[in-house]
Amino acid sequence: MSNNKIVKGFSKLSKEAKIEWITNEYLNGDDQYIKFLKSYWHNDSKVQKIHDEFIENTITNFYIPFGVAPNFLINGKVYCIPMAIEESSVVAAASKNAAFWMKRGGFKSKVISTTKIGHVHFAWYGNFKVLKKFISSIKHKFFEESQEMTKNMNERGGGILDIEVINRADLEPNYYQLQAKFETCDAMGANFINSLLEKFSKILERELHQSNLTKKEKKIIIIMCILSNYTPECIVRCEVNCSVDDLSDDPNVNSIEFAKKFQQAIHVANIEPYRATTHNKGIFNGIDAVVIATGNDFRAVEACGHTYASKSGQYKSLTNVEIKDGKFKFWIDLPIAVGTVGGLTSLHPMVKFSHQLLGNPNAEKLMEIIAAAGLAQNFGALRSLVTTGIQKGHMKMHLLNILNQLEASKEEIEKIKEYFKDKVVEHSAVVNFFNELRKMKKEKFINKEN
Numbered sequence: 001m002s003n004n005k006i007v008k009g010f011s012k013l014s015k016e017a018k019i020e021w022i023t024n025e026y027l028n029g030d031d032q033y034i035k036f037l038k039s040y041w042h043n044d045s046k047v048q049k050i051h052d053e054f055i056e057n058t059i060t061n062f063y064i065p066f067g068v069a070p071n072f073l074i075n076g077k078v079y080c081i082p083m084a085i086e087e088s089s090v091v092a093a094a095s096k097n098a099a100f101w102m103k104r105g106g107f108k109s110k111v112i113s114t115t116k117i118g119h120v121h122f123a124w125y126g127n128f129k130v131l132k133k134f135i136s137s138i139k140h141k142f143f144e145e146s147q148e149m150t151k152n153m154n155e156r157g158g159g160i161l162d163i164e165v166i167n168r169a170d171l172e173p174n175y176y177q178l179q180a181k182f183e184t185c186d187a188m189g190a191n192f193i194n195s196l197l198e199k200f201s202k203i204l205e206r207e208l209h210q211s212n213l214t215k216k217e218k219k220i221i222i223i224m225c226i227l228s229n230y231t232p233e234c235i236v237r238c239e240v241n242c243s244v245d246d247l248s249d250d251p252n253v254n255s256i257e258f259a260k261k262f263q264q265a266i267h268v269a270n271i272e273p274y275r276a277t278t279h280n281k282g283i284f285n286g287i288d289a290v291v292i293a294t295g296n297d298f299r300a301v302e303a304c305g306h307t308y309a310s311k312s313g314q315y316k317s318l319t320n321v322e323i324k325d326g327k328f329k330f331w332i333d334l335p336i337a338v339g340t341v342g343g344l345t346s347l348h349p350m351v352k353f354s355h356q357l358l359g360n361p362n363a364e365k366l367m368e369i370i371a372a373a374g375l376a377q378n379f380g381a382l383r384s385l386v387t388t389g390i391q392k393g394h395m396k397m398h399l400l401n402i403l404n405q406l407e408a409s410k411e412e413i414e415k416i417k418e419y420f421k422d423k424v425v426e427h428s429a430v431v432n433f434f435n436e437l438r439k440m441k442k443e444k445f446i447n448k449e450n
């Protein structure tokens, strides 16, 4: 048994008291930390309260940049897409590649289906045929007894689509699932689905108990009730295309060679999981940034995308390319469950703003926009990787981070930016040049003094 002391009632302390406690316990009671944490509080206490109440034990806010990527032509409409992300080159790449495709007809995005799924996972002891027949005989009760909970969703055109029992005893003896499919309209639907699944489990337990099945067949162990974040039936396809000849806007890059190399890059991601992981990470640079800005759950979105990328048994690229009859076609099939109502969407002021900026899209429109952001990001990454190399653009954007770390002055920043304008930015080269500048400045100062 460890002697570690458990802190009791921490969550009940005021925000100030929590800060004081962590400062005393972990930061040598140094009150500069108190000032520091408070300096990140919003100066409007009402806004701060909203943020405080999103989670437990909030002590301050954590900033990440909120940028916008203009020039996204999606299904004939131009969007300026909000992106919340810390990585320096992502918004720049999204904007640049959105403008590139705007000149070539833009992104064509289409939602293929919007079905979500959840399971009651349970153990049961008997013949599957008996279970299947029994569940089919009580199926109507799941729908009838949850009417109260589904009323609003039904009015919006959603609800429970289907319920069936799945035999998973091949994976684990006596393991079965009650699998339910849902339409949740503009809501992400997690609470709706999970509440219904818990209700279904109670109905199932009760009905088995009251049935005239054998004693053994009446026994059920509910393992858990939970939606699946894997939503292969909630999926959007986004595509760009142009003639191969039109694929390069750089006189130093031959369009046909570029198209071929681009295709090879996708092929490498399809056969090599080491590459596929980075390839898809780049796609999620774009996707997550919009998902976060619009108040959606980026962990769910990522988990779903990565499972989908492995659906063949091997982890592969989420994007595809085809070069045929002189045409270049590049697309993504993206399973993604997002909401435009509920959750943070009406609470978080910046999330509300993002939705307004996008023209208050419904969930399907938002799926279409997010897929375009992911596709643009992947196009930009592959374009750089197979032509100039990634570091040129990436480090150009990262230069300012390095200079800020070095605490360079405004004047030094301008000089260093100018110097690296036509060079590949490399960390050590920047540091050396910066030190050189400082040395020169010091020498000048000493000479002046003498």
Ligand code: MEV
Pocket (backbone or CB within 6 Å): 087, 278, 279, 280, 281, 282, 283, 285, 381, 382, 385, 390
């Ligand atoms: C960096 O955040 C993302 C890339 O590595 C993606 C890729 O390699 O495709 C540039």
